[in-house]
Amino acid sequence: MNDHIGDLIQKRFTEKIKEVKTHSSHRVYLTVEKEDLLAVADYLFREKGARFVIASAVDELNQFEILYHFSFDKEDVMVSLRVRLTRDNPEAPSLSGLIKGAAWIEREMHELFGINFVGHPGLKRLLLPEDWPEKVYPLRKEFFMTEKKEG
Amino acid sequence: MDNKKKKVVVPIGPYHPLLEEPEYFALFCDGEVVVDVEWQAGYNHRGIEKLCETKSWDQITFLVERVCGICSTSHPFAYVNAVEDLAKVEIPERARYIRSIVGELERIHSHLLWVGLAGHFLGYNTVFMWAWKYREPVLDIFELITGNRQSYAMMKIGGVRRDVLDEDIPVVERVLDELKPKLEMLTQAVLDDPVLSARLKGVGVLTAQDIKDYGAVGPTARASGVAIDVRRDSPCAAYGLVNWQVITCQEGDVFAKAVVRLLECFESVKIIQQCLEKLKKNRGPIAVEVREIPPGEGIGHYEAPRGEVFHYVRSDGTNRPVRHKIRAPSFVNIPTFRASCLGQTISDVAIILAGVDPCYCCTERMLTVYDAQSGRKMMTGTDLVRLSQEKTEKIKQKMGKNG
Amino acid sequence: MDLKTKALTRSLWVFHLSTGSCNNCDIEILDCLTPRYDVERFGIVLVGSIKHADVLLVSGIGTRKNADRIKRLYEQMPKPGFVVAIGACACSGGIFRDGYAMAGPISEIIPVDVWIPGCPPKPEAIIAGIVTLLGRLK
Numbered sequence: 257m258n259d260h261i262g263d264l265i266q267k268r269f270t271e272k273i274k275e276v277k278t279h280s281s282h283r284v285y286l287t288v289e290k291e292d293l294l295a296v297a298d299y300l301f302r303e304k305g306a307r308f309v310i311a312s313a314v315d316e317l318n319q320f321e322i323l324y325h326f327s328f329d330k331e332d333v334m335v336s337l338r339v340r341l342t343r344d345n346p347e348a349p350s351l352s353g354l355i356k357g358a359a360w361i362e363r364e365m366h367e368l369f370g371i372n373f374v375g376h377p378g379l380k381r382l383l384l385p386e387d388w389p390e391k392v393y394p395l396r397k398e399f400f401m402t403e404k405k406e407g
Numbered sequence: 408m409d410n411k412k413k414k415v416v417v418p419i420g421p422y423h424p425l426l427e428e429p430e431y432f433a434l435f436c437d438g439e440v441v442v443d444v445e446w447q448a449g450y451n452h453r454g455i456e457k458l459c460e461t462k463s464w465d466q467i468t469f470l471v472e473r474v475c476g477i478c479s480t481s482h483p484f485a486y487v488n489a490v491e492d493l494a495k496v497e498i499p500e501r502a503r504y505i506r507s508i509v510g511e512l513e514r515i516h517s518h519l520l521w522v523g524l525a526g527h528f529l530g531y532n533t534v535f536m537w538a539w540k541y542r543e544p545v546l547d548i549f550e551l552i553t554g555n556r557q558s559y560a561m562m563k564i565g566g567v568r569r570d571v572l573d574e575d576i577p578v579v580e581r582v583l584d585e586l587k588p589k590l591e592m593l594t595q596a597v598l599d600d601p602v603l604s605a606r607l608k609g610v611g612v613l614t615a616q617d618i619k620d621y622g623a624v625g626p627t628a629r630a631s632g633v634a635i636d637v638r639r640d641s642p643c644a645a646y647g648l649v650n651w652q653v654i655t656c657q658e659g660d661v662f663a664k665a666v667v668r669l670l671e672c673f674e675s676v677k678i679i680q681q682c683l684e685k686l687k688k689n690r691g692p693i694a695v696e697v698r699e700i701p702p703g704e705g706i707g708h709y710e711a712p713r714g715e716v717f718h719y720v721r722s723d724g725t726n727r728p729v730r731h732k733i734r735a736p737s738f739v740n741i742p743t744f745r746a747s748c749l750g751q752t753i754s755d756v757a758i759i760l761a762g763v764d765p766c767y768c769c770t771e772r773m774l775t776v777y778d779a780q781s782g783r784k785m786m787t788g789t790d791l792v793r794l795s796q797e798k799t800e801k802i803k804q805k806m807g808k809n810g
Numbered sequence: 811m812d813l814k815t816k817a818l819t820r821s822l823w824v825f826h827l828s829t830g831s832c833n834n835c836d837i838e839i840l841d842c843l844t845p846r847y848d849v850e851r852f853g854i855v856l857v858g859s860i861k862h863a864d865v866l867l868v869s870g871i872g873t874r875k876n877a878d879r880i881k882r883l884y885e886q887m888p889k890p891g892f893v894v895a896i897g898a899c900a901c902s903g904g905i906f907r908d909g910y911a912m913a914g915p916i917s918e919i920i921p922v923d924v925w926i927p928g929c930p931p932k933p934e935a936i937i938a939g940i941v942t943l944l945g946r947l948k
Contacts, residue, residue, distance in 0.1 A: 282641065283492065283706055307635065308622045309708075310739070312719050312732035323719065325706065329640040334706050357622035357739050368456075383452040385875035385911065394457055394910045452873060453830055454909040461908065473905055476834025476930065520837065523844075539844035557834045557930050 481711030483562035493705025517712035530796030566694025611759035625714020631659035821853030825863035831870025872914030
């Protein structure tokens with residue numbers, strides 16, 4: 257198996273991979289549609305034995321982006337699946353059924369970004385205080401740390 | 408969920424500093440046996456990821472240093488790796504050695520800290536005092552070469568902030584030479600003790616499949632036979648330039664985790680000694696100048712004492728990141744409690760929770776046992792630790808040993 | 811000095827509370843108990859419940875989720891009791907001052923008697939702070 261893992265994924269999911277960005281031989285970013293996310297993640301996690309590292313959401317003002325980072329430890333390659341979500345209805349399929357370790361980070365993204373994960377067993381609050389107002393998402397760009405006491 | 412109501416609920420937490428990101432655990436118990444675990448996090452949530460967006464690239468190293476005080480060089484390490492990955496910066500060789508030295512010293516102090524606290528939870532306060540006594544010289548080295556006992560501020564984008572002086576190297580070597588026999592003594596004392604074996608073997612077992620499902624990392628994974636170590640798999644700093652081994656165990660219980668941690672200390676000593684040798688020969692700059700961070704994204708990870716630390720940064724070309732994602736090892740290690748605690752007795756829970764080293768740093772903790780039906784308080788404060796200590800005492804007596 | 815104060819100064823029992831700290835101060839507090847510093851020789855003992863304590867050691871800035879619990883703990887402390895804020899975060903907010911989940915610094919939540927700054931303060935500094943407190947009591 258001399259093929260680079262990035263090429264392998266592309267071969268397998270030809271038209272499902274919308275965009276490939278190879279930052280270096282150790283870092284590959286692949287863009288997929290959110291409908292195809294589960295299939296690609298399943299291939300990486302179950303078939304290729306990648307380790308799920310974490311997911312990170314980014315607020316891009318006009319849309320949200322979630323990056324699912326998978327690590328191939330033996331090959332020293334980090335594959336990041338990029339999924340773009342619309343801003344008015346941020347919704348993505350939940351990976352928690354496939355990967356138990358994804359449950360927490362989806363809860364975190366849900367409360368800090370307000371992204372809904374379809375099929376998550378319990379999207380409860382993880383980090384924020386109980387008296388935190390609903391529908392206020394601190395990691396969105398429109399949230400500024402303004403209401404700070406004087407002195 | 409109905410049958411939960413009949414069980415006794417044991418809340419652990421919430422605000423005690425047991426964990427890096429303190430949480431609230433509710434143990435649902437049937438008699439002595441734990442049948443379910445629920446958790447709630449966020450008591451220590453400081454919003455660092457948002458704060459990072461308000462700081463410049465150079466300031467963030469100081470901020471992420473304070474994500475966790477025990478791994479206070481691992482987070483900056485992973486962060487500078489991420490920025491260097493983004494900007495494609497190669498750091499000078501001397502900086503590589505210095506980074507590895509600081510990283511490994513931290514591993515020794517962190518593992519000794521864990522051994523001590525684990526000893527305390529088991530009622531072996533001698534182990535606690537010993538381990539922390541041997542940890543002090545390591546902190547002295549830190550003070551010597553970085554100027555501070557914790558929060559070393561050594562990492563910098565493009566290299567390190569301070570050089571290790573030539574006259575300090577023999578001092579560090581001497582301390583390490585003195586430390587090694589003490590470590591050996593401590594390791595033997597822990598591994599040969601029949602009571603500790605009886606308490607820790609077969610307790611809180613995590614299988615390789617559990618590790619994969621939860622994505623657990625670090626000594627927690629390596630104790631279950633999953634040989635992942637960022638230092639070897641993705642060699643940064645000087646880890647590709649020196650000889651050392653990844654320690655693994657197959658059993659997956661708390662004992663295996665202790666073995667992995669103790670043996671790793673020796674590997675760390677080995678790495679530091681080799682790096683010091685190289686430092687003597689290698690003159691040269693300790694940092695390259697990084698003027699601008701180009702737009703793009705970067706990923707950096709590093710093996711903290713507790714497992715992989717992961718940092719993701721995105722730049723738009725300004726002097727601040729657009730997004731900075733931090734994942735501490737405890738974030739993926741803590742959910743494994745669900746696999747390791749179920750079916751265990753409540754007196755073992757304290758040590759199982761401690762087993763993954765969830766960055767706890769306290770001996771006094773808010774543990775209270777409530778009767779779920781009446782809400783009446785049944786036990787107070789440190790009773791969970793006391794239960795654990797009493798069990799050790801019973802085993803000791805059974806084995807015909809006193810005190 | 812009445813009997814109560816005299817007894818108090820001879821053996822301070824402390825309860826340690828971390829409220830959104832980074833563990834640095836917490837391990838330095840624990841360090842005070844270990845052989846090199848050994849504060850037990852001054853009669854200082856860490857206890858597991860606030861109801862047994864004379865001093866509440868607070869580290870960390872005090873997160874919003876914790877603020878209520880800090881107040882409740884303070885109320886449960888037997889009086890006379892003292893509050894010691896340890897570390898830059900507890901004293902002033904430190905590097906996390908601008909965070910969105912912050913309620914602190916500690917002095918805005920409960921009254922503080924002694925401030926021990928530093929990030930983290932060295933064990934010597936913590937001991938010096940406690941000794942200062944003892945000196946004031948006498």
